[in-house]
Amino acid sequence: MLISTNFNHFILLNQQLMKKKTYTFDEAYKASLDYFSGDELAAKVWVSKYALKDSQGVIYEKTPEDMHWRLAKEIARIEKKYKNPLSEQELFDLFDRFKYIIPQGSPMTGIGNDYQVASLSNCFVIGMDGSADSYGAIIRIDEEQVQLMKRRGGVGHDLSHIRPKGSPVKNSALTSTGLVPFMERYSNSTREVAQDGRRGALMLSVSIEHPDSEDFIDAKLEQGKVTGANISVKIDDEFMEAASAGKTYKQRFPIDSDNPKYEKTIDAQKLWKKIVHNAWKSAEPGVLFWDTIVRESVPDCYADLGFKTVSTNPCGEIPLCTYDSCRLLAINLYSYVVNPFTEDAYFDFELFAKHVQLAQRIMDDIVDLEAEKIDKILEKIDADPETEEVKSTERNLWKKIQRKTLQGRRTGVGITAEGDMLAALGIRYGTDEGNDFSEKVHREVAINAYTSSVKMAKERGAFEIFDAEREKNNPFINRLKEASPQMYEDMVKYGRRNIACLTIAPTGTTSLMSQTTSGIEPVFLPVYTRRRKVNPNDRDVKIDFVDENGDSWEEYIVFHHKFVTWMEANGYSTTKKYTNAEIDELVAKSPYYKATSNDVDWLQKVRMQGRVQKWVDHSISVTINLPNDVSEDLVGELYMEAWKSGCKGCTVYRDGSRSGVLISNGDAETKDKKKAEDCFEMPPVVTSRPIELDADVIKFQNNKEKWIAFIGLLNGRPYEIFTGINDEDDGIMIPKSVTSGKIIKAYDNDGRKHYDFQFQNRRGYKVTIEGLDGKFNPEFWNYAKLISGVLRYGMPIDQVIKLVSGLELDSETINTWKNGVERALKKYLPNETEAKGQKCPVCGQETLVYEEGCLKCRNCGASKC
Structure with a gap:
């Protein structure tokens, strides 16, 4: 009878779903384009990632307005379980236009979605106690990781429990292989999992105390290794003090044992320099200041009850205990600036406080929705055709997660648009004034989120293991106690609804839809170039670039949305076509000047992170972007400053550093x-040169000799070079106005290959100069082929220049040629913090x-x- 009832319910549900109106991608895109006021990227992202779809890709929402009503309806349903419920309209008004409160990826996609059986959690941490370094335990973690990733979750776990390389084991292998092979196992599993185009995300961590931590730190430098995971090393205060003082440090295994089986004394400064070098070279490992994390962690007051923090999610903003999870939400800070970009601008702290409290309440509702989602996952597992033996691991995993979710009711209230908020107030990001104001805002977030959690404890009940006595010495709680004594008194009396409340997470696609800067970061660039594919046969089409596949692209200037708002507020035309010089002048007059991710003061940004971290109970995802030419010493200085400033973690990205690894x-x-x-x-290795390449023409003079270089470009990047003296007798005579053209590979009647240069003269006629490769001294040509070879195989430009500079040549003429090549290639050195x-x-x-x-x-x- 029960089976029949469930089946009938299933049929009824499907019939209801089938009646819903559907839309084609083009219909939803066109409507969303209007919703986003012509912002193609925002419209494309929303339809592709967040519009309600079934497993066949059929779209059931036309614009984000439909999505926001879906979210409001479901959260209002939960609200009705409690006193003084928020209405659907009140909730919709908070979500509408991404103006105030923005549920992040998994909640936005999953709430009210009956087409997919997926979790609402953005991140999980898993792990096992006891004999967790047995093969059985290691394989179990691997299986659990995959099961979570297929439900959209990012996963983190710690490897500090795995015995070091060479340790005895009780199997035929006799000794342990150490950490690295298992890093590869978990990494490979991540690469195998994809859901709706979403690649699995994994964080692997290890304690600096572990004797194999150096192998862990080096693992990703070996080509092709551990490409499916982020890695971070957990560093304690003792190691940081030893590294800064040039002292030794003792590693041990097990790392938390009073009687370790294995000990090893190392030079702390030497290992520290390796961490810094690898971060400088490849942007990893990230560092987690573990003593700071645990000391500040409110959930760790309940470590003996299962809330001991062991690792973080893939982006590092949520340190978690095993089998706990977190859902994320962002508050749009820009929307609380009244009269933005004017002399009368101010921040509406009263409305902000009200909305932070509502955001915390909504997050608690989403915990209930997650519990329902897990029930559906469990039902799905029960209904699956696999044997009980196969299903048991997944079922037990989700039961543990559901138990921990309801026991602590952890939430992740965060923010976005920090950079735009400061600019709208006329405050420059990365200054003392900016840091002061940011701390003030995040202090209000903390006070009001915790105030809301205390109010909910009074109305809905505290999280089940709340104990004020356990928390009385926690630094974060005592900071709140000093900032809001009445709230603390109420918390002691009534408890708190949520074990921890706050984070600052990445808001990549969310910030695209809110049309603001991302998370706590400054603006990337107020003005930049984007490409769109065009049909070369269309009338009046403008083609700026043809790729190796023959596709045509138009390049167009994009203004950051809030930069346009600044222009409007200050009387600048937003329809005029500006020259590059005029754009530079505009930026220099704006509050975004010297406040981009490329040129903020790096130490100030680290200090800002530390000051904000005091008011965030979890952690902060932030990247310190650095130009390519910074030294390793600077990276070490930034990491050290992050530790001293109270940051829980730090990540640096030196422009172009990832390319050396990948x-x-x-x-x-x-x-x-x-x-x-x-x-x-x-860029992929191109085994066959395209017939045509775009080319730049660069003329220069060394001593009294006139030189010319033709740089063939693939995707805008140097791919080959032809260069030599351009004298009157046998030089290549082209008009001074010609600075670009095409290099064309051609064959003569005898089948011999040659390279021609083609350009368009002022009358619009194509002019071809044949035999470009035969115009220069043959010795120059041989060296040019060498340089072209390394360019074609993807060597970073700065390394190519170093290679050329390091050539030891006897001929004075050749050395002049070498200097010319350097000068020509330096034009292409990166000057933005991009993944070049x-x-x-x-x-x-x-x-x-x-x-x-x-x-x-x-x-x-x-x-x-």
Whole structure:
């Protein structure tokens, strides 16, 4: 009878769903484009990632307005369980236009979604106690990781429990292989899992106390290793003090044992320099200041009850205990600036306080919705055709997660648009004034989120293990006690609804839809270039770029949305076509000047993170973007300053550093087999040169000699070079106005290959100069082929220049040629904090930037953390 009832309910539900109106992608995109006032990227991101769809890709929502009513309806349903419920209209007004409160990825996609059986949690941490380094335990963690990733979850787990390399084991292997092989296992599992185009995300961590921590730190430098995981090393205060003082440090295993089986004394400064070097070279490992994390952690007051923090989620903003999870939400800070970008601008703290309290309440409602989602996952597992033996692991996993979710009711209230908020108030990001104001805002977030949690404890009940006595010495709680004594008194009396409340997470696609800066980060660039694919046969089409596949692209200038608002507020035309010089002048007059991710004061940004961290009970996802030419010493200084400033973690990204790790071995067959979404990487090896390449013409003078260089470009990046003396007798005579053209590979009647240069003269006629490769001294040509070879195989430009500079040549003429090549190539050195040379795996364009620990595409909105 029960089976029949469930079946009938299933049929009825399907009939109801089938009646819902559906839309084509173009219909939803066109309507959303109007919703976002012509913002193509925001519209494309919303329809692709967040519009309600079934497993066949059928779209059931036309614009974000439909989505926001879906969210409001479901959360209002939960609200009705409690006193003084919020109405659907009140909730919709908070969500509408992404203006105030923005549920993040998984909640936005999953709430009210009856087409998918998925979790609402953005992140999980898993792990096992006891004999957790047995093969059985290691394989179990691998299986649990995959099960979570298939439900949209990002996963973190710690490897400090695995015995060090060479330790005795009770099996035929006799000794342990150490950490690295298991890093690869977990990494490979991540790469195998994809849901709706979403790649799994994994954080692996290890304690600096572990004797194999150096192998862990080095693991990702070996090409092709551990490409499916972020890695972070957990560093304690003792190690930091030893590293700064040049002292020794003792490693042990087990790491938390009073009687370890294995001990090892190391030079702390030497290992510290390796961490810094690797971060400088490849942006990893990130560092987690573990004593700070545990000391400040409110959940760790309940460590003996199962809330001991062991690792973090993939972006590092949520330190978690095993089998706990967290759902995320962002508050749009820009929307609380009244009269933005004017002399009368101010921050509405009264409305902000009210909305932070409502945001915390909504987050608690989402905990209940997650519990319902887990019930559905469990029902799905029970109904699956697999044997009980197969299903038991997944079922037990979700039961543990549901238990921990309801026991602590952890939430992740965060923010976005910090950079725009400061600019709208006329405050420059990265200054003392900016840091002061940011701390003030986040102090209000903390006070009001905890006030709301205390009020809910009075109305709905406290989280089940709340104990004020356990928390009385916690530094974060005591900070709140000093800031709001009455709230603390109420908390002691009534308890608190949520064990922890706050975070600052990456808001990549969320910030695209709210049309603001991302998370706590400054603006990336107030003005930049984007490409759109065009049909070359269309009338009046403008083609700026043709890629290696023959596709045509138009380049167009994009103004950051709030930069446009500043222009409007200050009387500047938003329809005029500006020259580059005029754009530079505009930016210099704006509050975004010297406040971009490229040029903020790095130490000030670290100090800002530390000051904000005092008011965030979890952690903060933030990236310190650095130019390519910074020293390793600076990276070490930033890491050390982060520790001293009270940050819980730190990540640096030196422009171009990832490319050195992800560069191809040159095996074209292997490269072709790699899935495009596996990783963000250097340009692929092109085994066959395209027939045509765009080319730049660079003229220069060394001593009294006139030189010319032709730089063939692939995707805007130097791919080959032809250069030599351009004298009157045998030089290449082209008009001074010609600075670009095409290099064309051609063959004569005898089948011999040659390279021609083609340009368009002032009358619009195409002019071809044949035999470009024969115009210069043959010795120059041989060296040019060498340089072209390393360019074609993806060597970073700065390294190519170093290679050329390091050539030891006897001939004075050749040395002059060498100087000319250096000068020609220096034009292409990166001057922005972009992931240079790396293509977006979704749209294929080199429009990636690195923010908040994630690579993000400015062209299509894709992101990878």
